Amino acid sequence: MEKRLRIRGSVEEVHSEIVGPNVLEDSVRAKVRRKNLAVFVSGGGSNFKSLHEATVNGFIHGDISVLVTNKPDCGGAHFVRDKGIPVILFPKVKDDSGLSSKDLVNAIRSYKVDFILLAGYLKLIPTELIRAFPRSILNIHPSLLPAFGGKGYYSMKVHKAVIASGARYSGPTIHYVDEEYDRGRILAQRIVPVLPNDTAEELAARVLHEEHKLYKEVVAALCEERIIWREDGVPLIQCKENLSLYK
Numbered sequence: 001m002e003k004r005l006r007i008r009g010s011v012e013e014v015h016s017e018i019v020g021p022n023v024l025e026d027s028v029r030a031k032v033r034r035k036n037l038a039v040f041v042s043g044g045g046s047n048f049k050s051l052h053e054a055t056v057n058g059f060i061h062g063d064i065s066v067l068v069t070n071k072p073d074c075g076g077a078h079f080v081r082d083k084g085i086p087v088i089l090f091p092k093v094k095d096d097s098g099l100s101s102k103d104l105v106n107a108i109r110s111y112k113v114d115f116i117l118l119a120g121y122l123k124l125i126p127t128e129l130i131r132a133f134p135r136s137i138l139n140i141h142p143s144l145l146p147a148f149g150g151k152g153y154y155s156m157k158v159h160k161a162v163i164a165s166g167a168r169y170s171g172p173t174i175h176y177v178d179e180e181y182d183r184g185r186i187l188a189q190r191i192v193p194v195l196p197n198d199t200a201e202e203l204a205a206r207v208l209h210e211e212h213k214l215y216k217e218v219v220a221a222l223c224e225e226r227i228i229w230r231e232d233g234v235p236l237i238q239c240k241e242n243l244s245l246y247k
């Protein structure tokens with residue numbers, strides 16, 4: 001469901017988009033259908049596990065219906081083994097296991113998925129899936145895009161590049177996914193300091209801590225239909241207090 005934005009409040013009111021612990025009351029949530037989520041992982045899956053916990057404890061008004069990975073032995077795949085969440089392998093690998101792009105679209109549609117969340121997934125999402133799920137695929141990246149993003153920028157490579165650049169701040173970016181790596185519309189960011197003696201591992205841990213908090217807050221807003229699109233195409237998150245300002 002896409003809302004167009006007509007701003008009626010002051011700039012301060014409108015731009016006080018807050019993605020804090022700001023979920024809608026149950027009475028309001030009752031009017032919003034619970035959403036089905038697909039999560040794509042390649043590695044340890046700490047963001048996936050954090051999102052899963054938030055769907056179980058009610059912070060996110062949705063359920064994880066399917067996990068997609070290119071690494072069948074990754075942490076995320078092991079985590080779901082006893083949780084009744086099916087695992088799909090994508091893309092196809094050498095022994096011909098895994099799905100084609102067309103079969104991936106059909107499989108995700110079969111689970112009635114509303115939104116697709118990339119969480120440490122390291123392969124290019126195909127155009128077929130992007131066209132099948134417009135404005136419905138999010139990714140979390142561990143730098144302040146557009147800096148330190150694109151092909152070759154993933155995991156520790158990102159943090160090593162940030163430190164080498166002398167940047168004083170870093171932090172996670174959540175953005176919509178388009179056909180290129182890390183070029184889609186930015187939805188949310190958080191900043192953390194880069195300290196003079198930081199190792200890449202220390203910076204990675206500081207950013208990851210913010211990722212876990214930010215991703216579940218953004219997905220909570222997504223599932224409560226609190227994302228709106230400004231006239232110039234920039235997506236914004238409505239906080240509960242501002243709901244009346246956006247029509």
Ligand SMILES: Nc1nc2c(c(=O)[nH]1)N[C@@H](CN(C=O)c1ccc(C(=O)N[C@@H](CCC(=O)O)C(=O)O)cc1)CN2
Pocket residue numbers: 118121122123124125126139140141142150151152153154176177178179180181182183184
């Ligand atoms: N169509 C899109 N697909 C993906 C996006 C996207 O924005 N659009 N985001 C990435 C996630 N990502 C950064 O956030 C990212 C992941 C991987 C790479 C990369 O360079 N990958 C290597 C292969 C790495 C491997 O197989 O181990 C490569 O393509 O050569 C860059 C950015 C997920 N997909």
Ligand SMILES: NCC(=O)N[C@@H]1O[C@H](COP(=O)([O-])[O-])[C@@H](O)[C@H]1O
Pocket residue numbers: 041042043044045046047048119120121140141142153154155158208211
């Ligand atoms: N460019 C993509 C990328 O680098 N993603 C990053 O991979 C890590 C996955 O951790 P997790 O598997 O523990 O969630 C996270 O830091 C995420 O931002």
